[in-house]
Amino acid sequence: MCKGLSSLPSSCLERAKGMRVKFSHLAETHHKHKVQDWRTPQDLETLLNHKGGQQAFHGFLRSEFSEENLEFWLACEDYEVSPCNLQKIKAGSIYSRFINPDAPKEVNLDAETRETLLSMIDSPYPEMFKAAQHTIYTLMAKDSFPRFLRSHPCIEAIRAF
Known part of the structure; x- marks a missing residue:
């Protein structure tokens, strides 16, 4: 049977009050200044722009056996900023890891996109994967991200804050 708050040690009650004050201050700051933090993501882009958010989301995707989507997206981000002399190597790696129909972490792309990428693999350019990355x-934004927001890993990451 619940004895209420009076049964808790006063140190616990003081700590809880302190945490409540901190959280209410953070909520006010967030509301007033529209601070974007991955722990309160409004969209997938906010989450992906923070290393901690990426890690929490990756853990969630791994639990759903769909981490290849985030890994592909990150590989494309890396590819885009790679020096020209590494692009051909990285393009081949991305194709063989994520796009080839026999790829170990094949992502869900239509046949036309796959064929277009295969035709460009020998002459890569910085935005070569942009359309596939957007897909x-x-x-992720329509399927995985909403589930992540309701998931245990997301709730735990917020609590850890």
Whole structure:
């Protein structure tokens, strides 16, 4: 049977009051200044722009056996900023890891996109994967991200704050 708050040690009650004050201050700051933090993500982009958010989301995707989507998106981000002399190597790696129909972490792309990428693999350019990356981003934003927001890993990451 619940004895109420009076049964808790006063040190616990003081600590809880302190945490409540801190959280209410953070909520006010967030509301007034529209601070974007991955722990209160409004969209997938906010989450992906923070290393901690990426890690929490990756853990969630791994638990759902769909981490290849985030890994592909991150590989495309890395590819885009790679020096020209590394792009051909990285493009081949991305194709063989994520796009080839026999890829170990194949992402869900239509046949036309796959064929287009295969035709460009020998002459890569910085935005070569942009359309495919956008397709996977949209898939994560509409499917995985909303589930992540309701998931245990997301709730635990917020509590850890």
